[in-house]
Amino acid sequence: LEFRRVLFRSHKICFIIIKLLKMEQILYGKPVAERLDEYSSKIFKTFESEQTKPKLTAITVGDNPASILYVSRKQEKAIKLGVEFNWIKLIESTSQNDLNEIISSESKNTNGLIVQLPLPKHLDVEAAIDCIDPKVDVDGLTQFNLGTLFTENYQILPATSLAVLELLDFYGIKTVDKNIVIAGRSRLVSAPLAKILSSKKYNANVTVIHSRTTNQKQFIQNSDIFISAVGSAKLFNKSFFKEGSTVIDIGISKIDGRTYGDVDNLDLENYLSNRSPFPGGVGPITVSALFYNLSILLN
């Protein structure tokens, strides 16, 4: 604990030095994830006996290598935080009815449940997600939990949105009256984030751009904070960004076995004030956000 306190304090000193020297700040996800883990593990420790050990269930369909990797990371984190991990591996040809039934019945038997995406093409993601009982929806993606974002009285935030908010908070990046442009409008990642950032809690001026936006550069160049959640390798480069702005890369895509973010980092050094690295930015925080949500649902 003492080590963590020293780590956080040294981070604060780094922020000040970076600001004074007008250097860019790289928004590493690891310390942010550690801060979330510290909170969740305290809650999990209160469930010490094996009988009440918190349980997280993950459902995968097929053997998409990226999904297997992501679920393995969640399993590792579960072990580290003292959470029982129940991995249900379904075959690629699982029908929608069977999947829906399994999700509904497993929801009754766990404290948290995730359906790892993407699902095989014949399956309807939204139909599957809405079979998760909102009480165990640690990803915060069911219609019910997303709907609560409109009341601003929410209990659970979608894990990726929470990861971005934690990243901004940890590195002291203010959102009030800032122009934030988000690339992407998906139900699961970018739309909830846009809703939250424009809420009275964050007070940002949010613009959403998407695949039909023709003058993207004009929007992005006007942003104080640009967040990309597209999934297209190196889609946005230096020419898109305003000098001194903040760029957060959520996107992940794979080409010839290599993974890329949406942002091309070429020549970006010290051009921006803050930028998330890829890998090592939002990704590790999203895993911890999931466990943070589990701790909230248990509390």
Ligand code: NAP
């Ligand atoms: P998605 O459902 O495929 O949505 C992609 C969005 O990008 C859509 O709204 C799409 O617009 C928009 N888009 C496509 N081409 C574009 C372009 N040229 N310019 C601007 N917008 C464009 O994907 P998702 O589930 O939201 O995920 C987005 C990315 O985040 C993926 O790479 C995913 O792997 C990654 N991800 C990362 C984490 C993490 O922890 N780092 C977590 C979750 C997801 P239209 O609506 O017009 O089609």
